Amino acid sequence: MKPSASAAPRRRRSLGYLTPELIVDAAMTVMERDGADALTFRQLGTELGVDHTAILRHFRNKDELLLALANKLIATALDGLAPSSDWRQTLRDLAGRVRLACHHHPQVAVVVAGRTSRRDAEFAGAEIVIGALLQAGLHGRAAASTYRALVEVALAYSAFEAVLLTVPGDDLEGDRTAWSREYAALPADRYPSIAAVSSHLADVEQEDQFEFALEMLLDAIELRVQRAS
Incomplete structure (x- = not known):
């Protein structure tokens, strides 16, 4: 009896087609379909139809891959974002987009929301947030501290909601x-x-509650600016 098509082993592909972007997309698919614990290089190799050691050509270890996933999550949030002339609206829009990206990829968000990816999308997001805070009237240490607090609260709340999406x-x-x-x-x-x-x-x-907490933070920013002026 011939094996069924579903039972047939996945054909190995040429290594030339493999890119970091393709690996990251496959990693997101594995995590959202099978859970965060299912993400291994061996499982990724099966998903991509390559020997798992081929992934090491692009990512030296799993942590490097997780940082790329964190960057991908932020890149998804930034896609199509145009900063507003109103600093509050810019921060609302970005926070809402980060929240939505975490909702779409809860298994990924739970693992990487607290990481600092040190990559382009994170830098672009930081530029937008800090620019909005400078526009609001904060400067120097106050702007830097507020940036960290605002981003970390938004990511923490988004990750918290992502956890809830995994609860039966x-x-x-x-x-x-x-x-x-x-x-x-x-x-x-x-x-x-x-x-x-x-x-x-x-x-x-x-x-x-996400929007309520965000508005409290934005109100606090305005109060800080008033106190400093």
């Missing part, structure tokens, strides 16, 4: 209903502060 739906539903169930049922004599706002917690769950 039934488990996540329990988390969501906790605000109207377990929190609402807490005894006021033991948890008076929670009780004081418990009737609002379920409503707040329906709000976009």
